[in-house]
Amino acid sequence: MRFLPHTDSDRQAMLESIGVAAIRDLFADIPAEFHIEQGSLALGDALSEAAIMRKFTRAADKNRNATNTRYFLGGGTYHHFVPAVVDYIISRGEFLTAYTPYQPEISQGTLQALFEFQTMIARLTGMDVSNASMYEAATATAEAALMARRVTRKSRVVMAGSVNPRYRAVTANYLSRLDGDYVEVDMGCFGTDLDRVIGAIDASTACVIVQYPDFYGSVYDLAPLRAACDAAKCLMVVAFSDISAFALIESPGALGADIAVGSGQSLGIPMGFGGPHLGLFTCKQQYMRQMPGRVCGLTTDAGGKRGFVLTLSTREQHIRREKATSNICSNQGLMCTAAVTYMALMGDEGLNTVARHSAAALQSLVARLPAHVRAAQGARYNETVLSFADSAARDRFLAAAKERALFAGIPLEQIDAAAEPRHLLIATTEMVEADDINDYLDLLEVAK
Amino acid sequence: MRFLPHTDSDRQAMLESIGVAAIRDLFADIPAEFHIEQGSLALGDALSEAAIMRKFTRAADKNRNATNTRYFLGGGTYHHFVPAVVDYIISRGEFLTAYTPYQPEISQGTLQALFEFQTMIARLTGMDVSNASMYEAATATAEAALMARRVTRKSRVVMAGSVNPRYRAVTANYLSRLDGDYVEVDMGCFGTDLDRVIGAIDASTACVIVQYPDFYGSVYDLAPLRAACDAAKCLMVVAFSDISAFALIESPGALGADIAVGSGQSLGIPMGFGGPHLGLFTCKQQYMRQMPGRVCGLTTDAGGKRGFVLTLSTREQHIRREKATSNICSNQGLMCTAAVTYMALMGDEGLNTVARHSAAALQSLVARLPAHVRAAQGARYNETVLSFADSAARDRFLAAAKERALFAGIPLEQIDAAAEPRHLLIATTEMVEADDINDYLDLLEVAK
Amino acid sequence: HEEPVLFEHAHEAPESINLPGVDGDISPELSAFARKTPASIPGLSEPEAVRHFVRLSQWNHGIETGFYPLGSCTMKYNPRVNEQVVRLPGLAHIHPDQPEETTQGVLELMYELQGWLGEISGLPYVTLQPAAGAHGELVGLMMIRAALDARGQQHRRKVLVPDSAHGTNPASATLCGMHTVELKSGADGRIDLEELKRHLDDETAALMMTNPNTAGAFESDIKEICRLVHEAGALVYGDGANLNALVGVARPGDMGIDCLHINVHKTFSTPHGGGGPGGGPVAVNEALAPYLPVPRIEKHGDTYSLVHSCETSVGPVLGAPGQIGVLLRASAYIAAFGRQHLHRIAEDAVLNANYVLNRLKGRYHVPFDGLCKHECLLTDEWQEKHGVKTIDIAKRLIDLGFHPMTVYFPLIVHGAMLIEPTETESRETLDAFCDAMIDIADACEAGDTAMLHDAPLKPFRRRLDETQAARKPVLVWPK
Amino acid sequence: HEEPVLFEHAHEAPESINLPGVDGDISPELSAFARKTPASIPGLSEPEAVRHFVRLSQWNHGIETGFYPLGSCTMKYNPRVNEQVVRLPGLAHIHPDQPEETTQGVLELMYELQGWLGEISGLPYVTLQPAAGAHGELVGLMMIRAALDARGQQHRRKVLVPDSAHGTNPASATLCGMHTVELKSGADGRIDLEELKRHLDDETAALMMTNPNTAGAFESDIKEICRLVHEAGALVYGDGANLNALVGVARPGDMGIDCLHINVHKTFSTPHGGGGPGGGPVAVNEALAPYLPVPRIEKHGDTYSLVHSCETSVGPVLGAPGQIGVLLRASAYIAAFGRQHLHRIAEDAVLNANYVLNRLKGRYHVPFDGLCKHECLLTDEWQEKHGVKTIDIAKRLIDLGFHPMTVYFPLIVHGAMLIEPTETESRETLDAFCDAMIDIADACEAGDTAMLHDAPLKPFRRRLDETQAARKPVLVWPK
Structure with a gap:
């Protein structure tokens, strides 16, 4: 086994030093009935490295991917450009194979990268502080609800129906085992009707959760909600799925969010069939000590030099155990390094270009839609819903597009079980070229 | 441009500091008639990184490659297994982006790796010393001939006709502009007839160059040649194309070679359409100071610690100019790092397994050949020549095999213009599986 | 610099950076x-960006740069081929x-991994979804709770957790709407059967246990423990953080564990x-299988699919099928060992831990005697007499070229030092580490302790002021 | 450690390592x-292997870890996307x-690159085969020799080489069966027209020149130089090592150069x-085109092919079509700049060199006045008075975090220090480097020279004994 450094004579010498005759003697404290016979497990044969590459290459070749197919898919996962530098940096063993930086003196690389990450995420979302990541957006949304309950000492959670159905489902699931109400507000449209949301707020409400841009790509004014939350003394939680938006449109922080959570997958992380992605968690300064997850902070060393450490750990499970703000331990450290590398390569200008191109591609497509396909109305960032005459028309189009190496969208009911099967959730990024849009429009002919 | 760090205001400030108004003023010493208009060169449009990946991916997809096709191709380039670790190590910027280690204090990584490389190559070839690489095998063979002329102060070079035709052609080309005879000895078979070679030696001969295993994969006893060289006071130069052989069969050094040169591509370096590969150059200790190329040696630092430096540089062009042992400057440094990493992962046992599997695959195939296809006789390592009834039969087979994702061999005349077009040069490595051989044999049916 | x-x-x-895409107008809206x-x-x-992050990387210790004996963290070598696999x-x-017929390859691999983890754990029904160990704990407890609810036992909300447990255990119970009761460990650091019996009642939902426990000792009473818990109508949750001691050698499912998360x-x-x-798949026995979260990866005929709805399921716990890239690496690791060699992971891991324990036991206080499994527990009791604490030993190790062991955990001993070498360390490295530890013990005994208190001196930074960081948190760079 | x-x-x-393949018998023969x-x-x-080589890598300076101002070596940033490209x-x-119809993609890319290099150099006929710059020199001289031979001028075997030239120039001439005559540079470090005329005769095959030369100065008489050489019946070989100063701004071919190698x-x-x-493609004008080596990459209709035979060719010079992986990276670099931006390489490279020259010229002796191109030349003349030599300055730079510049080259000045910043360095970095150089000059003037003689002290090793290494060479580890 190429991963095991011992020779048999090493093992023998070590056993002698320990004073036992055989390795199995070291397992004498496990009752004999539980010892399993060597080689008896129903696993595959041991594979050489070459065989492993062959096996996985064959499996990978069964999947269509974004190097051979055009993607108009969103819904929480986006095909944005990933610079080669990002992958190189996170492939370096010093980042890749490091543990959580509990020993700061020999972890300043990870820690400074986390600090830079937190700063950039706070700036991009317009929030005061960011933690050092959550698993992904759905669980981050659930944790935001829990945090709002801690902050407000109230328990009712109001969720807009235009939040990504997966974020809603996970949040509802997390809350279902705890005391307190959870209310989802039906929107009745492919957008966010804030009047309905505001109407659901009451005095027991801990927070209202909206998505911005919402699940359907809609962008709208959060000011009325901010006012309503102030009036009800509840927190305004803003979820987001494609953070690239905030290089173009006003940030959740500028619009008054108390907590903003979402996905950082757009920041240099491949789609990867859904993970590992990057959950983001940001909030106002005053709520900092109620945040879940790890946080990196600035300090000085014994020689007076600037340095970084994990901090506020008294919130965390390894110290506070059952009273911790969350049970989260391993989070998405390496993805933070990917995101900060990505953002450093992009800067304001690059991020803005990503957002402009993403939005412009959608606009270019929507503006030229034929009469038999309708797009949802109102301001959209890079995602919208197309409606077809019926599901047959839509599915004809999807099949034709797939044939032409183009994934034209996600059948809405695939994510939102309640949706009619004639709608299509579509997303564009800077990876969509003008020709792809032309092809898309041409293909729509079959949906007539 | 993402590779240029200056902003325009940086440039302006720098120009002011220099005291010129515009960047083009810095080119005032170039006559105006030679200034070309910006953007006037017939190059492509500037491409984004994403567009570059797309462009090269499309081109790459037009090539069939070893992840989707079985390779029975050799002739100097072999599809051996390359461990992922090798690629990782040579991708690390500290190795990849370093210069030739002229400043040893901050180049000990490269230097120690080179020293380890030289040691391993010397051990594997059975020679006393190795340099720190040549471009590739053909030019290394030519340089061996030149070195033999320096050592012996004689000028005639005898070349066996069973040396790879490309090594022969380049050597002949190098020698053609210098005084002295160059003689190629026709073999009359797909192997090496040492009697003929020995017959070509005379008193003016500087060296005899043979290949072992030869171009046709033949393995033979070099003892008679060693005796003949001793008698004629000329050097015995042994070329090789797949160094993996020497983990299984006797090394050139053990058989008395004065100089052994060849390719190290088999040591963890992908085929890469022919390059960059790795030229190897080894010799006996007493000829060390006549070697071409860079050499790394052991020494101590000002604090008495062990360290490594490039040494024997007085042989080299930057010191000796027109009297240098060679004009070589940049060589294949990174490929040495690849090879030493590969060998460290393999060790004696792994290298031997590579060689055994490579040879066993050939044996398994040859032993089961149908009557209408003949293989060359005698001991072969992992390469041999198959002969078909006629070129039509051979080409039918090649076409059928290609159809079944199997490159069945190289038409011999493609490398050796003198060969009849009914022969096929085939090679096997440890990447050939038993099923591939079965398929190969099945496919031979069409050559009936 | x-x-x-x-x-x-x-x-x-x-x-x-020059970006692709449509450089057109955005909508007026x-x-x-x-x-x-x-x-x-x-x-x-x-x-500049590359140089910045490459330089930052150079201030990190990683498993590729040196030994990482962090107890309960299993810092083993990470194969490079796995990095190639996930980048295909x-x-x-x-x-x-994307359409399911265009993802059959990845679904097939995940389905296969489910089967392998079921086989390795002895708990055949597996979800790959949990994003990390703690997340797996939550999901496992959700399933236990659902099973009890299905039995009409909505009153069972008490979770017993030994005082040696990872902090995630009680935190996960809280998140699952349950409450925890701490079991005091016995004198040998193991679960005390009497203590367990005292707390088992008809409000008990589960015992969460780690086996081997965080003192590195196997809970040899495991069969009896499981029997007692089951007899009381509760279930046994296994924290798989220490599975490295057992993999291929023994299976938690065979011992009576009902539900186990696996830290891949x-x-x-x-x-x-x-x-x-990370990744925290959860494996369960047949009784808990109906409650596995959705989406599930199923095979029908020759087709693999993600099944999103199931009435008995505890529901979705993540916005994605799982941390696929992480799971692929795990699959490649298992494939490399295969059925022939898998047990050698645990064997060499346990050999290494006992070797270290044996070399250090005369020089450091060993709170619990006997064989250890994949990690060994020491304390600073003997060094404290010389004014040297666990933290000083840890920081001195940095100057000697090693990452410290896990310190001050488990909480059941004072000044804990928990050392886990894993199967991928050589005897040379273990010896060098033990030599360093012995040097430190020597220095303590010789009274040569200043360098221990001042350590570390060699790395880029000396000891960092964590109190200052927590009192006046600066979490972002000011604008 | x-x-x-x-x-x-x-x-x-x-x-x-576990290896694939046929584990059968080898033949008895x-x-x-x-x-x-x-x-x-x-x-x-x-x-263990990974840790060994990762640790070794940490003792290296690379362009990714810091500034590398090596004159005439053009140590610029190496884009990471190019590493992805070659690994497809x-x-x-x-x-x-393998069959040519299965390699059309790579042939197409190489054919395109030939065209680009022809366009950039102003010499439209290109071979990609030479494996490095020195190899390109040899191949270029082979072509020049063949062209002269074809004219019946077999007696032309003399190659004129300025004393400032790279050592490879004369060495390549020797290898090509020619002999060199050294041209003494003029007082301004440039080619002296009178000296050139004195040596031009009907035995002269070629002048090999580097422009800008290795003192960083453009040979402004280039047109006259080429005219004189051509008038004498010889050809002009251009050493393209310093092409970074001209790329996209001016073309050697337009100036009268007949043949140029390009260090990609x-x-x-x-x-x-x-x-x-490395890679050393050679670009030539129409007169030399018939002599290009084989194999050549040609396009006929829509098909690309490797053409192996051509009567006028100088023949094969490498056992392969070229260092393809290297050439692919070069192609990707050119594609990133494209026609719109290519000139900015030379512009920023020359700007940076002049900026450094300007900042240092009051503190270090500048042997040749005026504008420099992509590199600038200083000497240790002023520091030598304080007992400090170029080597000391170089080694002190290491302690200050920089790779030294090229030292003691070119040979035409005493104690040369040749600095080439390239276009990929920021002003911040250039300033930090200049500050370090000025600190060293200050230290010399203040007599604070011990740290200069002792330098370097910070890296893994202090000055290494090169004499010992050469006297008793130990090139392999003893068995």
């Missing part, structure tokens, strides 16, 4: 929402919602990445 | 030739002798790799 924080870079951003002030993300040229375009650049970033070598991503 | 030489590893090789004693290649487990399986894992590992950013692999 110091590397500035990105926000300190003196110069303005150069021209940005969207323009109305334009961001008013830029985010102030500093942009670097590519050469057909695995990296695929969307979870420990046992199956997926890289820790400076704190994740 | 010290990292042992591989052969010092204490323990025997563990089980080797082959068995007769079995190696009698193993080669003694130490085998490491994968974790369809480019990495292809055999040069300099101008076009392919990584130096600790000493290669």
Whole structure:
């Protein structure tokens, strides 16, 4: 086994030093009935490295991917450009194979990268502080609800129906085992009707959760909600799925969010069939000590030099155990390094270009839609819903597009079980070229 | 441009500091008639990184490659297994982006790796010393001939006709502009007839160059040649194309070679359409100071610690100019790092397994050949020549095999213009599986 | 050399990266929402960005640069081929919602991994979804709770947790709407059967246990423990953080554990990445299988699919099918060992831990006697007499070229030092580490303790002031 | 921490890597030739091997870790996307002798690159084959010689080489069966027209010149130089090592150069790799085109092919079509700049060199006045008065965090220091470097020179004894 450094004579010498005759003697404290016979497990044969590459290459070749197919898919996962530098940096063993930086003196690389990450995420979302990541957006949304309950000492959670159905489902699931109400507000449209949301707020409400841009790509004014939350003394939680938006449109922080959570997958992380992605968690300064997850902070060393450490750990499970703000331990450290590398390569200008191109591609497509396909109305960032005459028309189009190496969208009911099967959730990024849009429009002919 | 760090205001400030108004003023010493208009060169449009990946991916997809096709191709380039670790190590910027280690204090990584490389190559070839690489095998063979002329102060070079035709052609080309005879000895078979070679030696001969295993994969006893060289006071130069052989069969050094040169591509370096590969150059200790190329040696630092430096540089062009042992400057440094990493992962046992599997695959195939296809006789390592009834039969087979994702061999005349077009040069490595051989044999049916 | 924080870079951003896409107009409706002030993300040229992050990386210790004996963290070598596997375009650049017939390859691999983890754990029904160990704990407890509810036992909400447990255990119970009761460990650091019996009642939902426990000792009473818990109508949750001691040698499911999470970033070598991503698949027995979360990966005929709805399921627990890239690496690790060699992981891991224990036991206090499994527990009791504490020993190890062991955990002993060498360390390295530990013990006994208190002196930074960081938190660079 | 030489590893090789393939018998004939004693290649487990080489890498300076102002070496940033490009399986894992219809993609890219290099150099006919700059020189001289021979001028074997030239120039001439005559540079470091005329005769085959020259100065008389050489019936060979000063701004071919090699590992950013692999394509004008080596990459209709035979060709010079992986990277670099931006390479490179020259010229002796191109030349004349030499300045720079400049080259000045910043360095970095140089000059003037003589003190090793290494060479570890 190429991963095991011992020779048999090493093992023998070590056993002698320990004073036992055989390795199995070291397992004498496990009752004999539980010892399993060597080689008896129903696993595959041991594979050489070459065989492993062959096996996985064959499996990978069964999947269509974004190097051979055009993607108009969103819904929480986006095909944005990933610079080669990002992958190189996170492939370096010093980042890749490091543990959580509990020993700061020999972890300043990870820690400074986390600090830079937190700063950039706070700036991009317009929030005061960011933690050092959550698993992904759905669980981050659930944790935001829990945090709002801690902050407000109230328990009712109001969720807009235009939040990504997966974020809603996970949040509802997390809350279902705890005391307190959870209310989802039906929107009745492919957008966010804030009047309905505001109407659901009451005095027991801990927070209202909206998505911005919402699940359907809609962008709208959060000011009325901010006012309503102030009036009800509840927190305004803003979820987001494609953070690239905030290089173009006003940030959740500028619009008054108390907590903003979402996905950082757009920041240099491949789609990867859904993970590992990057959950983001940001909030106002005053709520900092109620945040879940790890946080990196600035300090000085014994020689007076600037340095970084994990901090506020008294919130965390390894110290506070059952009273911790969350049970989260391993989070998405390496993805933070990917995101900060990505953002450093992009800067304001690059991020803005990503957002402009993403939005412009959608606009270019929507503006030229034929009469038999309708797009949802109102301001959209890079995602919208197309409606077809019926599901047959839509599915004809999807099949034709797939044939032409183009994934034209996600059948809405695939994510939102309640949706009619004639709608299509579509997303564009800077990876969509003008020709792809032309092809898309041409293909729509079959949906007539 | 993402590779240029200056902003325009940086440039302006720098120009002011220099005291010129515009960047083009810095080119005032170039006559105006030679200034070309910006953007006037017939190059492509500037491409984004994403567009570059797309462009090269499309081109790459037009090539069939070893992840989707079985390779029975050799002739100097072999599809051996390359461990992922090798690629990782040579991708690390500290190795990849370093210069030739002229400043040893901050180049000990490269230097120690080179020293380890030289040691391993010397051990594997059975020679006393190795340099720190040549471009590739053909030019290394030519340089061996030149070195033999320096050592012996004689000028005639005898070349066996069973040396790879490309090594022969380049050597002949190098020698053609210098005084002295160059003689190629026709073999009359797909192997090496040492009697003929020995017959070509005379008193003016500087060296005899043979290949072992030869171009046709033949393995033979070099003892008679060693005796003949001793008698004629000329050097015995042994070329090789797949160094993996020497983990299984006797090394050139053990058989008395004065100089052994060849390719190290088999040591963890992908085929890469022919390059960059790795030229190897080894010799006996007493000829060390006549070697071409860079050499790394052991020494101590000002604090008495062990360290490594490039040494024997007085042989080299930057010191000796027109009297240098060679004009070589940049060589294949990174490929040495690849090879030493590969060998460290393999060790004696792994290298031997590579060689055994490579040879066993050939044996398994040859032993089961149908009557209408003949293989060359005698001991072969992992390469041999198959002969078909006629070129039509051979080409039918090649076409059928290609159809079944199997490159069945190289038409011999493609490398050796003198060969009849009914022969096929085939090679096997440890990447050939038993099923591939079965398929190969099945496919031979069409050559009936 | 110091590397500035990105926000300190003196110069303005150069021209940005050249990006693909449609350089057209955005809609007028969207323009109305334009961001008013830029985010102030500093942009670097590519050469500068690479140099910045490469230099930062050089201040990190990683498993590739040195020994990492962190107890209960299983810092083993992370194979490089696994990094190639996950970067195959057909695995990296695929969307979870693209047509299922275009993702059969990845689904097949995940389905196979489910089967393997079921086989290895002895608990055949597996969800790959949980994103990390703690997440797996939550999901496992959800399933236990659902099973009890299905039996009409909504009153069972008490979770017993030994005082040696990871902090995630009680935290996960809380998150699952349950409450915990701490079991005091016995004198041997193991679960005390009497203590257990005292707390088992008809409100008990589960015992959460780690086996081997965090003192590195196997809970030899495991069969009796499970019997008692089951007899009381509760279930046994296994924390798989220490599975490296058992893999291929014994199976938690065979011992009576009902539900186990598996930290693939420990046992199956997926890289820790400076704190994740991890992966915490949960394996359960047949009784708990109906409650597995959705989506589930199922095979019908020759077709693999993600099944999103199931009435008995505890529901979705993540917005994705799982941390696929992490799981792929785990699958590749298991494939490399295969059925022939898998047991050798545990064997060499346990051999290494006992070797270290044996070499150090005369020089450091060993709180619990006997064989250890994949990790061994020491304390600073003997060094404290010389004024040297666990923290000093840990920091001195840094100067000697090693990452410290896990310190001050488990909480059941004073000044704990928990050492886990894993199967991928050589005897040379173990000896060098033990020599360093013995040097430190020597220094204590010789009274040569100043360098221990001042340590570390060699790395880029000396001891950092954690109190200052927590009192006045500065979590972002000021604008 | 010290990292042992591989052969010092204490323990025997563990089980080797698991390899694919046919584990069958070899032929009895082959068995007769079995190696009698193993080669003694130490085998490491994968974790150990990775750690060994990662640690070694940490003792290297690279362009990714810091500034590398090596004059005439053009150490610029090496784009990471280019590393991805060459690793595409369809480019990495292809055999040069597989059927041509299965390699059209790579041939197309190479054909395109030939055209680009022809366009950039102003010399439209290009061979990509030469493996490095020196190899390109040899191939260029072969072509010049062939052209002269074709004119019946077999007596032209004299090559004029300025004394400022790279050592490869005369060495290449020797290898091509020619002899060199050294031209003494003029007082301004440039070619002296009178000296040139004195040596031009009907035995002269070529002038080999580098423009800008190795003092960083443009040979402004280039037109007259070429006219004189051509008038004498000889040809002008251009050493393209310094092409970075001209790329996109001016073309050697337009100036009268007949033949130019291009170091793609300099101008076009392919990584130096600790000493290669490089690439030295040669571009020539129409008169020399018939002599290009084989194989050539040609396009006929829509098909690309390798043409192996051509009567007028100088023949094959390498066993392969070229260093394809290196050339692909160069192609990607040119594509990134494209026609719109290519000139900015030379512009920023020349700006940076003049900026450094301007900042340092009051503190270091500048042997040749005026504008420099992409590199600037200083000497230690002023520091030598304080007992400090170029070597001391160079080694002190290491302690200050920089790789030294090129030292003692060109040979035409005493104590040369040749500084080439390239276009990929920021003003911040240039300022930090200049500040360090000024600090050194200050230290000399203040007589604070001990630290200069002792330098370097910070890196892993202090000054190494090169004399000892050369006197008693130890090139391999003893068995």
